[in-house]
Each structure stands twice: as structure tokens, then as C-alpha cells.
Amino acid sequence: MPVAETIRQALARSLDEAGIKISAEEVLLARPKELSHGDYATGVALQYAKQVGMPPVKLAEKIVAGLGELNGVKSVEVVAPGFINFRLTPDAINTVLGEASANEEAWGKNNSQKGSRVMVEYTDPNPFKEFHIGHLMSNAIGESISRLVEYSGAEVKRANYQGDVGPHVAKAIWNMRENEIAQGMFIHTIGSTATSYVLGAARYEENPEVKKEIDEINRKIYTKEDPAINRLYDIGRKQSLEHFEGIYKTLDTKFDHSFFESETAPFGKKVVEEHPEIFEKSDGAIVYKGDEKKGLHTRVFINSKGLPTYEAKELGLAKIKYEIYPYDKSIVITGNEVNEYFRVLLDAMSKVYPELASKTVHISHGMMRLTTGKMSSHTGDVITGESLIEELKERATARAKESRADDADKLAEQIAVSAVKYQILRQASGKDIIFDRERALSLEGDSGPYLQYAHARAHAVVEKANSQGVTLKIFGNSEPNDVSRLVTRFSEVVLYATNELEPHLLVNYLIGLAGAFNSWYAQVHILDGTKEAPHKVAIVNAVRATLKNGLCLLGISAPEKM
Template structure:
């Protein structure tokens, strides 16, 4: 990439000026009037920008311009055309080596058997899958993992409800059991204990049936969303591991009122219970067991968990305890926390009966999209991925399916238009190449340059929304070019076809990076 050449040249020039080691950026300027790239190197290194600019002789850069403390770079026509051709023809164009040699486990989605797959799980899946994909495009060996709560009081609530009303679905059984919990707490808690002990044949049978049905249903949803997990972890497995770890590390935990706790105050956190007064593992203990279970799958450079904002404090306590037990994990356990997808009734919770399930939302969108599942998936994923992951989202189904911009279908439609143009060019025998390239590069070409940079930034910051924003801008630029330029029968049919091919490939790769289907026709 040309950006890499600019960075190397700036670094060498700073060193020659006695300012080596300064941390600077080379990035796309806000306006193309300020060039194709810009750097703040003179500002952060505190050197004369004109003196620095004079030392910059870079292949592919035809003009270096100083504006205040910033230096702008304008690429040559040849360099831009070369990038367009690379985008059109090179399979690896858009990838990078940011995480080359790194093994990263990404845990996301995490639905609980016996409960519905709600919209929050769709949100976690969309973000987690997109992060996994941009990490993969950045050279990492990515291992996808899913952690599911197949034991706990929520299971006991559902099984108790099934015993009262056998005809209920498991999702409805959970809602009924949750609503009746306070009035039947002793009975439901007793069932919870029997689930752990596996001491009741009737409860064991109901448990096995409910777990199997839930997991089978989840797999159907994963297939629609384009996710395939390498590892599945379950609380029924991590709970005993966590109990064992806690009992083996009395130097990390202490007894308090019949329970076992971790005192987090000394780390700027708060105290959490890991084993309750009944001797059962809490969520914290199960999460601690999950850390060990993940370690058993191999050594990872990074273990990333994608989950909701409300889990942040809890996550930090578990991480602090885990790092005391496993010092080698210090700095390797990361969290990417997301907001909630809200409707007019507020955030959704499966503890109440007013939830909208993930598959129900997808089904409704598919019907509205004339039975196009690929468009429905694109609509919901785009809505989740178009802003920073920590923010809440108010989802508007009608806007999510719009072809007028700022939607998944808008970008998908631009991709189909590019393919349509290429099919027409093939029919009349146009060969894509640079031989009739116009003298000056247009906006679409100059925008195309930055896709590899966007992918790298998304991977570095674990923020897929950079890709979403870029694809929307690229789709808009392509649509404007498509409406104003005549490719077949125009003055530059060969280069126009090459540019359309580059846009089609970039849109396809970008949509794939987000886990969004790239349809051939709409």
C-alpha cells in the first residue's frame, strides 16, 4: 500500500532531523481537496513541516503540500490506477499483517438454552462475527467460541414450569417460571440443586430434552447468520472447573458469611461472590472455569469476549481473579462491550414476556423484503454495525430495508448494480484494463484506495463500524459515478469496466468482512 511507503519515508525523514521515535499517523484527510493522505508528523515531532516535507521523495506521490503543521500527499495518476487494478484483480487486496502469527479466540453470541434467542444475541453475533472476520483479514488465526448457560436458576424456572404446564414451549416455560419464581422460590431452588446433582430422573429427562432442542434451534439461527463456531463451552462444564480452582486458591478467595468471595477493592473493583452459601458456583465461578476451559484448547495471544455493556464490571472482577491464578494471562483477556438494541418499550430482556426473539425479527424483515433472507440479514447486521459497538441502537425496520442510503440493502444493491454493469460489458466484449484510463483520477477511484486502511483500523480498534461507514460512502460514490458516466459506448470503456470490477470486488469483500451476504441480483 502507498500509505506504508509514506509512513516509512516520514519515519526516515524524522530520524534524519533528529526526531526519530515520534508517534505519528498517516491517514485519509477529511477532504480530498487536502490530498489522498495526510500526516501530523511535524506537529507531534515538533519539527519544521517545510523542512520535513523537503525530505519526502516517495514513489507514487506526485505532490507534497504543507498546510499549517500538517503535510498532505497527493498520489500520482499511475499510482491510483495501479491500486484500482489491484482491487480488481488481487485476491488478497484489502488484507494486512497486523496480527500475523497471533492466535485469537473470539467468544460471542452466548445464548442460554431453555430461553429464547433474543435480539441481544443477534447484536452480539453481528459484532462478534464481524470482529472475527476483520481479525482474520488482518493475519490472525481466529478461533470462534460460544459460551452457553445450560445450568442455573433460569433452567430450574423453565423445568418447574414444564412440570406444571407440560404443553408450554421452552421459551414460554421460562417466562412463566420467572414470573412465578418469588411465589415458588423454595421449590425452584430445590430443582436447581437437583439439576447440578443429577439426582432426579424426571428432571434429568426434561433437562436433556430441553437442552438438545434449544441447541438444535440455535444452530439453525447460526446458519442463517453465517457463523460457524469451533468451540462450544457450557456452564455445566465450567462450573465444576471453577469450583475446583477456587478451592485450590485460598490465597485469592476468602470466606464471607458462608459464601466464598473475591475482594476486588484492592484492585479498584468490588467484591463478588464466587460460591454461594449453598455451595453452588455463581456466574463468576463458571466464568473462571471458562478461563481454564479455554486454556485447555490451546495457547492464545488474545482471548476476546464480546458481550453487553452491563457485564463490564463483572467481567473486570473475573479477569482480575483469573490473572491472580494464571499470571500468564495478564493483558491477554480483552472485552468488547456493546449497547442494547432498543424498541419503543426500551431494552429487551428475556426475564419478561415482552421480548421479540431474534428469529422473529429476521422473519418479519424477510417478509418485508419479499422473502429475501439475504436482504433481511443484511438489514439487521448493518443496523447493528453502523455505529460504535458501545452505543445503544434504536432499530427502525422500515429504514433498515431502505434502498435510499444508510442501510445494508443500499450497499447490497450497489454491489448488484456493479455486477450488472460487468455482465453487460462482458456481453459486448469489453476487456478491462488501464489502456484508456482518463488523465485525471475521479472521486470513486481515490475513495477506493482506502479500503485496506479501513480494514486495518477496524481490526486494530476492534470496531467494525469503520468498514460499514466506508462501504456506505463507496456505494454512494459508485452510484453517482454510475449515473453520470457512460461506460459502454463511452470514452473509457476498458478502464470504466476495470473500475466497476474493482468496486464490485471491494463491496463484496467489505460486506463479507461484516458477515453480510453480497447478492448477485436484487
């Protein structure tokens, strides 16, 4: 039985003797932030002191007195104002350390979601527009959450939902057509198509006649009645999707399903029209009147031109997803600018498809900003995802060429991607990010490359030990250091991050582990020829496995040489 479960059961029994009846599962047991406070801690005495009419410290002392001997626990202490701290035995810690060192592939995995079917939708760039750095946020968060959920035993399907119809497409096609009129045999490229959107969007706002033309193009995109428009549409869509696939490859993302608004729009419109008891007509449009008591606004689902809006398309998407893959949970990751739209959508879905609404989890992220502020693809003030990665790659190239890596170009790209992903994942999903290029590439701490370098350092030590014939070995009675104690927390951190759907919890743990390891590495001679060397190498190997698996869960590569 895991030591944590032993402690929980003992606490539940002791609490029962004190007149507090709770199950072992209800006992709150946590890992203290400070290692000096022990390996586990609980505040149950603070939680229930008022219920039994005792001061928290006195109740804590009574609980401890009733615990008896606990297998794997070295000591228990009461700390004001009523916390109970547990320190584990060397053997208990070293046993887990041995599991990390010997069973790398399974290290950190759990079966908390075994048998569950989960679809995660993320990234969602729009054809005819740039893949901007905001899409990097959705991709980094979605890929990490997908990996965490998979690591917990669930079957995960990755989905990408792309807006291949809508006003933005019409604006791009209008300018693509203008280019052909002005220049004859105009060769459309991915760059010119994205630029066409920016120019078309500007003309749409400036010129009423152009606005009418673009609105008509938008209608024809849905009806597919105009061969000339269909041709331009096919060119732009194909170029965009091929371009996006190259970016996904760089980011190490492979989608199982791709959904498009051109597919969800007609179905979503049909669903809305079939439920007049839920959606009602208003000024030529069809709307959903949000419940003001819930703070929901009225939203248009089909506009006055008869075209489905974002909300109607999303409603149709939920059903289309489920028909393709009957999920137990659908996780949808978007920017926080659509939070209010999504609240209304989920409320409407709860009436149309109540079962699907109950299975849907919406996670929103903040915006990524540079020193110039928020980007706008509408005005062309955009830093594209690939340009940011390429810039960081160029900055990392010199360092990569001086490394031990066999492929300096590949390493430079791995460093660039890790720099971006780490800065996105290092904080809770809903917060905005001010992206700092220098900090992102730093090897001094709190960066993706810093974690990669710590892993490469650990790998080099193990590689050197192997070359010297030093066989790693765990000594059960060896007094654990802070590094060993941190390694044992990995599985619990993975489970916690998965349950909360918050990768930053894992990031915080990994940066702490890397810092502790680097500090220890600087203070001790690992391959010193003493009888302790095999145990020290085993600690390093456990760190290596933990960093490797942890980086993988963040969607970041773990180079062996840097």
C-alpha cells in the same frame, strides 16, 4: 515499497535533519476524511513544533523541503495550522486499482496477525430462554471481528458459551413439570419451554413456596440426582440447542467450539476452592474482594448454597478454552450489563491464571432497543431474533419478487439479515441501538440493503460489459476520480478496523464508497463505446470486489442480482 511506507521513511529522514529523531514506524500518517485534502496527511509538524521551538507551519515547510522526490507522490502541500497533505500520482492510484480488479480473492487481505491463534467467543444464548435481539448484537459483532482477524492472517476459532444450568433453567423446568401435572402427556415445544421460563420466573418472585421448590430444582440440576428433573432438562436443552443451530445457519455463523456452564461450573468451583489465598469465605459464601483502588467491588464466586456464580464459571471457562485450543488471544464479547462483573473476573484471573488474563480481551456492546424500550426475557417482553428477521423478510419479499434474483425467498432473507447486521455494526460496539425497521430496509443510503444494491449494480455493469465483449483494462495515466481513490483505501481500512476490533470503521468506509460509486454511476455513461470504457469498467469491477469483500467481512451476503 508501498507509497505510504515511502512517505513515512522520507518524513523520518527530514524530521531527523530538523533535530527530531523518530523511526518511520512512529510517523503518524493518516487518510484525510475529505478527499480534497489529498490521499495522505500528517500532523507531525504540529506534534513536534514546540520541541524545536518553531511555528508549526514553518516546521512543516522545513520538513517538506527536506523530503526530496517521492516515488508515487504527485504533490505535497502545507496547510494551516501545520498539516502536510500528499496527493498520489495517477499511476500509483491506478496500480492499486488494478490489484483490486484483478485479484479479488486476496484484495484487502494482510498478514499483520499471521501465525497468531485467536479464539472469539460470542452470541452465547441460554437454553430454555428465547434467542432475543440482544443475541443478534453479540453475533453480528463477533462474526465480523472473527472475519476481520482471519483476513489479517490469524487462525481463528469461533466459540459459543451457553448457560445450560442456573436459576433460569430451574424456573423453566418447574413450569414444565407443572404443565405435565396439569395436563398429563404434555408435549413440550421450543415455544412452550421458553414460555415456561417466563411463567416460572414470575412465580418465583410471587410465591415463597414456589421459590423454595425452584431453588431445590436448581440444586438437583447440578447433582443430577432426580431422574424426572433430568428428563425435563434433557428435553428442554436439546430443543433449545437445535433451535439455535437453525438461527446460526440463517446468520451464516459456524462455531468451532461450544462450551456450556454445566461443564465450566464444577471446574470453576474447584479452581476457586483450591485458591484460599485469593478467595475468602464470607457468610457461608466464597468471595473475591476487589481492589477498591481499582474501583472493583467484592463479588461472590461460590454462593451460600455451594453453587458457583457467573464469575467462577467464567474463570473455569478461560482455562478449559486454553486446554482445548492454546490461544494467543481470547476475545470475549458480551453485553455491557456485565462490565463490572468482568472487570472483577479479569482481576481475579490475573492472580489465578496471569498468562490467560493477559491474553483476554473483553468487548462489550450496548443494548438493542425498539420504540417500546429495553427487552426483558424475565417478563416475556421480548422480540426474538428470528421473529425480527422474519418480519423484515416479509417486508422485503415484495421487493425481492420484483428483482432479477433467481430465488426471491433467499434474497428476501439476505436483505433481512443485512438490514439487522448493518444497523448493529454501523456504530461503535459499546453504544445502544434504537432499531428502526424502515431505515434498516431502505435503499436510499446508510443501510445494509443499500450496500447490497450497490454491489449488485456494479456486478450488473461488469456482466453487461462481458456480454458486449468489453475487456476491462487499467490505464495507468488516467486521472483518478474519487471512486478510484476511495477503492485504494480498502486494505488500510481493513487493517485499522482489525487493530481496533471495531467493524463500524469498515462500515463507514463502505457506505462512503457506495455513495461515491452511485453518484458517479448516475453521472457517466460507462459502456459508451469509447476507448475509456475498458478503464471505467475496471473501476466498476474494483468497486464490486471491494464491496463484496467488505460485506463478507461484516458477515453480510453480496447478492449478484437485486
